[in-house]
Amino acid sequence: MGTFKIEGGAQLKGEITPQGAKNEALQILCAVLLTDEKVTIHNIPNIIDVNKLIELLENLGVKIQKIGVSSYTFVSDDLHLEYLQSEQFKKDGRGLRGSIMIVGPLLARFGKGYIPKPGGDKIGRRRLDTHFEGFIKLGAKFRYNREEYFYGVEAKKLKGAYMLLDEASVTGTANIVMAAVLAEGTTTIYNAACEPYLQQLCNMLNRMGAKITGVGSNLLTIEGVKKLGGTEHTILPDMIEIGSWIGMAAMTKSELTIKNVRWDYLGQIPTVFRKLGITLEQKGDDIYIPEHKNGYEVQNFIDGSILTISDAPWPGFTPDLLSIILTVATQARGSVLIHQKMFESRLFFVDKLIDMGAKIILCDPHRATVIGHDFKSTLKATTMTSPDIRAGISLLIAALSAKGTSTIHNIEQIDRGYQDIDERLKAIGAKIVRLD
Template sequence: MSSLKIQGGVKLQGEIIPQGAKNEALQIIAAVLLSPEPITINKIPNIRDVNKLIELVGDLGAKVEKLGEESYRFTAKDLDVAFLETDEFKTKAASLRGSIMILGPLLARYGYAKIPRPGGDKIGRRRLDTHFIGFEKLGAKFNYSKKDAFYKIDASNLQGCYMHLDEASVTGTANILMASVLAKGTTTIYNAACEPYIQQLCKMLNRMGAKISGIGSNLLQIEGVEKLGGTEHTMLPDMIEVGSFIGMAAMTQSAITIKGAGVEHLGLIPDIFRRLGIQLEIKGDDIHVPAQERYEIDTFIDGSILTIADAPWPGFTPDLLSIVLVTAIQAKGTVLVHQKMFESRLFFVDKLIDMGAQIILCDPHRATVIGMDRKQPLKGIKMSSPDIRAGVSLLIAALSAEGESIISNVEQIDRGYQNIDARLKALGAQIERIEQ
């Protein structure tokens, strides 16, 4: 187990490059299982969840070659589907929520797949119904065994169809999409997720020979093909890291430049932080956040309190609501943060309150932040990271606080942020990793 010791109150300065997108990586790496030909992927983030999925793909029989620090070549010519029956598979897949993404490719190529109930963040219920209902509409037969907690799917004859998803699930859309590219006939997916991650997956699959139209919309049409070939793909910059660095710069009153931020793919993210009063200077594909002594939260036109809520793309991503919440602590003004998707994601605010923040947790989904306008600093405390995004939010709070903070269970942060302590040290942060 590791902890981070942070001496807060230090202004940071310099440039930082966001890693490749974690959420995209989990889909793209699973997609290599669709083709027997070599596929090269660049800008792969070196983080725990992604590395576990790469290892799992290798265990299934794919040849994995590391070409550089962020580049891999995968050749899934002869896969060992029998590995799905082993205790090793059960242990590894159960520890990684991203393991769910191998189902679509395996169903498309081999007509059979199984997976244990996957793990991941403890942020509330994360149902998998959308995945399995989609597979069933394509003709798969689904069974869940409570005895061994395995989902088993037989899909020996996938047929294209029309389906209207019950929710615009990103991973559900990706999984159904990957299952349908090799199905017979045409599949139409309505209420599909259209995040940049899905757009990237669609573009990669089309380069491999798939026939997908409607990319960037919530209506996808997939004409099934006999086989897919190889390709090369480069990940987008991680938009969640970009938002995290904007919030960090504001809270620590630091001047930071985010290089290669993938500005055209950020959607509402810059606008939401501007509504918190944060100045952003966009120069080409870079974002410069100047040092600000104070920033003031906007209100609605009628003067009522600003509400920031998550929504399916092109709405605001739920992964950044924790960052918005912590950034508002030292703003002038008040904001209501409404996390609609997960009922446990805001429970980390008790630690922020212990640090001196003025936050009212209204219910499991809503928190009101009363900005302190720098009138008093947060104070350093000992705390534990409950999930990836909350962990980084606590880290941002610690960097801005007066005194020393210790964050334990930092492995949760490592699941989503590559080498975060070394990268922050390069900006001048006083941060140290402690191995226990």
């Protein structure tokens, strides 16, 4: 188990460039299974979750070639489908939640898709019903081995259908879209997720020959085609990492420029940080955050009531940044209520912030009230263990702002979502050491 030692209190300064988006990469990589032609993908982040999926694809028989620092080619012309029934696949698939998205492409192209119950963050229940209900409506037969926690769907031919999703699941929508592009007839998906990463997937599929309309809305129409071809695709910068660096700059009173953020795809992120009183400036396609010498003040609602920040499907605020927002609020001037609607275990990391001196009232598994210190009392260094990716980066940000030397164990959780984070932070002045 790896460990970070962080000496807090140092001001950071300089430029940092966000990695490619983890959540987009997991979808895009699965889409290479839909064609036997070459697919070239750029800006792939070098992180554990993505590398695990690339390894899984290689075990499945995808021919993979690295052609640059973050660029790869993929050719899925001779797959080893017997791997899907192997013990090795059951082991590989369990270690990565994103593995669920290979099912749609495999079902569409080969008439069968299997997956063990995937792993991932311990942040509460994350149902797979949306995925499999969509496949069933397309004509697939579903089976589940309870003893081995092994899912399977099979179909001789998928046929287009109308479906109203029970939730706007991003991975569920992506999986169903990838199955529907090769189905016979027209598929209509209402209450579809419309996150930028899903828009990227749909646009890539259209370049491959798919016929998807309504991209960017919650109503997608897919006219099935017989075959898809190759393409070239560049992954967006990771909006969660961008939000992480905004929070880090504010908490450490640092002057920071975040490069090439693709402002058009950031949605509510700049607005929500500004509600906490954080100054953000758009300079071209960069975000400039000046040194907050006098701290930052929470902007209450216009009737004077306490600010509430909650998550919602796009274009609402992403749940992946609520942990960051909560941590940044611990040093704000004022109070804020954080409402995590989507996952019932994601706020349980606040006990570690309370140990550091933060004033937080955990109301229930979904809500926490934060009373900001206004930097009049700094957080105190402590020893912590990272429970998941987003809580892990939040604790790292807290440690960078704290007085003294903090220790964070189980940093593999952070490495799952953040590429070379210690080296990148050292480059802008952070005092962080990785211990194996």
